[in-house]
Amino acid sequence: MPASAVEVYRSRHLADCDERAFMLIAVGVPSAIGRDGGLYQVFVEEASAAAAHGHLERYELESRPRPPLPPAPPAQPHAWLGAAIYAAVLYGAALALGQGFGPLDAFWLGDLSGARVQSGEWWRVFTALTLHLDIAHFMGNLGAGSLLGWLAGRRLGPGIAWALILIAAAGANLLEACFGPAEHRSAGASTAVFAALGLLAAYEWSDRRTRPRPVRRPGRLAPLIAGVILLGFLGAGTGAADDTTDLVAHAAGFALGALCGALAARPGIRRALRHVPQWLAGTIALGAIVAAWALAIRCSTVS
Template identity: 40%
Template sequence: WTIVCESPRRWECQEQALVLQALGIPHLIADGPRNATLLLVPAEHAKWARDQLGLYAAENRRRPAGSLLSPDRNGWPGVAAYLLVLVVAFLAQGRVAFGVDWLQAGALDGAAVRDGEWWRVVTALTLHGDAGHLIANLFFGAVFGGCAGRYLGSGVAWAMILLAAGAGNALELALLPPTHRAIGASTAVFTALGLVAALLWRAQSHSASGWARRYAPLIGAAVLLAYIGTGDAQTDAVAHLTGFIAGLFAGAAFDLRRPRWLQSHRVQVISGVGALLLLAACWWLAVSTWSAGLALAE
């Protein structure tokens, strides 16, 4: 018998033994010196076995686990913008800045959205009921959104989060009665969680890893959703779920085979500025509509 693989890690020999088994090449695994594991084949099959194992190793080098997605981008600019927007909106809301009732103008309102005020699915993301509500969303949003920014870049990540979170709010309204009202960035927080989970799942699905490793991101994210996304009667669990689902779809639809454009500074800037302009435009529509309604009431 001839040694075709010697490794201190038994699983490596076991993995290569599966290749030989699939090809019908006789083999056996034995203990070697210095706690090594040996994979042996009959001498007359040694060249064939080595050739096939070499092809298998070359294929795995071209397609290593996780190579399609690397956390090597700067996620901090997006996190900083997220924190700044939420804090400024909270201060404006509490002080009725510029004489605007920000809650009345921008809260998610089922009846108003059905009447055409679609921008509320975006503006509601920046409003909060109290400081505790805000702080929780600042923390978890920075964590999950920061992770998304590491993989996609700040601009692209937060543009996707904003759009998908808006879709999550719209989905929530489709499931609940027109009387439903809500505020808070938690939809976006769980959108970011779903986005990261789906991106990691997509990356692992292109690898040669086992099912447990491939589905671990989705399972872990679902556990987090259940743990921090549910609570007392004041928790908008439906919004958390719809935001998470929207994030999953956004991440699953992302084309991981062409990630080079994410390295473009211009793409990141355009995406980030575009997200801020969309948010500003939605608030302009919200304030204009609220002001017009107030004028009519007078």
């Protein structure tokens, strides 16, 4: 060993020294292996010692095993129940309309009329979510809403998820009624479907974003990007002259759903929501729909 040689690494295992010596040679730092009793050593020329230490430090950092990814968050139980109640509400409303239940015109009572909402009939932002113009409209919202609501319920719990979906959808209807044309009229759960999509996408994105950097999963923007793509693909309609797709309501539902999802994923709010019983949140959401229809019927009979 040359007199000017300097030790830069030692180990009880020859393989460790071989590995580091080869690495140093590969980056242009000549090295040699020696032995001192039970230890193996890596030597370099004194002039190369500083560079060797730098390469070894970087090598150790890159070779350090990464912490394991955190386990997937446990799915909330009974997510199917929220989706089942959503389907029952839509089916019940469709059945009542199909059977001519009651003496009153449900669309006249409950559709989203900009003029009527602006005149004080605020309950329409809820009742309009349960009305559908045709079977295709109904079946599309029934299937998509049940699936997205079930997925959201698995993350947030069925009661919290559907309460947030309803808040976002009703808020979107209110925005459209108040700031859109007064003569505008619409109905359907599509706004709730896109609110569920926005809620789920933003919650997943925000949940990944709030994890410690070393354990963030790759592609954390994927849920949000996928949600925006689906909004554009499903929510924009066909562009045909007879297309009744309500793009403004869809976009507003997605945006408010995304806002609710992003807020719900914040650590402080998430901890607070854990203390809210799922049955209570779900009952409030369902009660809001029932109360809105009761108020609509009551006001129509009074007038």
